[in-house]
Amino acid sequence: MSVETEELLRALAQDAEGVCRHYLPAGRREGSYWMVGDLQNTAGRSLFVRLTGPTSGPGARGKWQDSATSEYGDLLDIIRARTGITRFPDLLAEARAHLGRPMPVLPDRPVPKKAKTPGGTPAAAARLFAASMPVAGTLADTYLRSRGLTHGGTMSALRFHPKCWHRDEGETKSIPRPALIAAVTDGAGGLQGVHRTWLAPDGQGKAALKAQRRAMGHLLGNAVRLTPHEDILVVGEGIETMLSLVEAIPGLPVWAALSSGHLGAVLLPEGLQRIYIAIDRDPAGQRAAERLSARALDAGVAVRVLEPRLGDFNDDLRAYGKEALREHLAGQIGSEDRQRLLA
Template sequence: MSPETEELLRELAVNAESVCRHYLPAGRREGMYWLVGDLQNHPGRSLFVRLSGPTSGTGAAGKWTDAATGEHGDLLDIIRERTGITRFPDLLTEARTHLGRPVSLQPEVSRKPESKSRGDTREAAARLFAASVPISGTLAETYLRSRGITCSVPDAVLRFHPKCWYREEGARKAVPMPAMIAAVTDAAGRIHGVHRTWLAADGGGKADVRVPKRAMGLLIGNAVRIDPALDILVIGEGIETMLSIREAAPGLPVWAGLSSFHLGAVSLPESLQRLYIARDGDPAGERAAEKLSDRATAIGIAVQLLEPRLGDFNDDLRTDGPDALRRHLAEQIGPEDRHRIGI
């Protein structure tokens, strides 16, 4: 790590509360810590950031731990997760901008890409997925059917675990609950993380807990790749949203980015020619779609936004049915791809 980067980390530590208020606004200060649900900025108390202490070493300001996942890191990790920035020089530029410092024109020595703790989390994610079972005949299948989704999903993408540990906010102990487990993979199919959706005991909906969905592992750049994608791809945030599109138009390859921040940073296939972005209507979703659209357009990929008729595409599917959703998609899909949805 260069001396300039070390100095930047020290300055971030001095301004730890400012960083937290900007990048984790759903949290709050309690004593010497900033408390928030997780790196995705959900409300809660599982993740805590130390706001005071030395600028480096044991007990340093800016160090954080997520008690629910065991992950830990520094303020640059938080900025990276919340912005979707993947290149380390760009990450430093973002940090300098937040601190009001001039942007350096000198190249930085690359930081080590992943700490041991993040590697361990990826390994834990892979073990959890390996311990899960195909969804056929499980509560995960029941849950998807309750959302109007009946299409088959590859076992390498989606599985079920009957006793996936969940720790509620403020609880000392985790409890086992049934969960739908999705693999978060890279272009080579390697698992870098998992997304967990805890389910009600009868599978008729999500579990009645404060945060029924959580991800673990390395999400930046990766996605839940439900289908192989070559020349075209449909991508959006939620798993249920993208499976709803697949239910109505199984000829369209779909991926789920899992959150607005991660959607904007997904690595796209080199062979991709046309990208359809299933946009969420909230401000964060609109910003993510714009960011991804700009990235794709800059490398020559044609981009088209897909808009649901109601709140999201799962609402459309459950309210209007797959045939009506297919017709709605056909109005937005380019003519060269309409044959893929049977229209």
């Protein structure tokens, strides 16, 4: 472990309670520990994080253990689990952003006159989004249409970049590839991150890569807001999944949380009366829906769950067509919203 990483871990440990309150908000402090259900931020008392003591060594502040699974680790592991960040440099950038720290200056190198914004930050994400172009008529449009999705070209949250840098783990060289770019925004509309989906050269599918998708920036609690919402919202995991719902019911107010972990942590907007959770048919999707449902009900927001017939709603759209998907959704939408949403 590098000296810089060790120092960052010590700084996180000194702010252990602040880290827990930000990344594991479903938990609470009990004495010298932060208690929560698991790394997915489920309410409970199985996982405990030490909040007092030394900042290094066995039993140090910031160390955690899950008594149900015997898993253990440090605060960087918690940040990784809650943000979905896989690249270690991006993980360190997220930790620095939480602490309000700038990127370190490497030794024996002069400070540039205009320091580059570190990758993984909201500023870097904003630069990438600004350098991208509208989807209509691009390879991203071709990709979405290959999935039966025709509305992506009109959505301001989606863009296309013809040469978005990509490097798989274990590789030493980054290669520019075409990518679908999605804006991850907060409740005030501020861009906090982007999601990248690298595409095949002809746009007929995703690129043949180990990591076909990656996100950067601050994702926790935020989402890809594909269409505007009022007092009703439909939220699910993938971009293609949520675009499939719009294909069947144009004008549906939809957000994409990008993963099951982030779905359970989406921050609900003020004034929301009802939320529809569009799940993927897998255990992770079910658990995320349960977490989000519990939070919504605690906030006084009514909840309904939309279930696909197959693995997800894009599978349904491609297998059965948009009219059949519309009929399937109509049977799950509450009577109070049916006329309004299906008009």
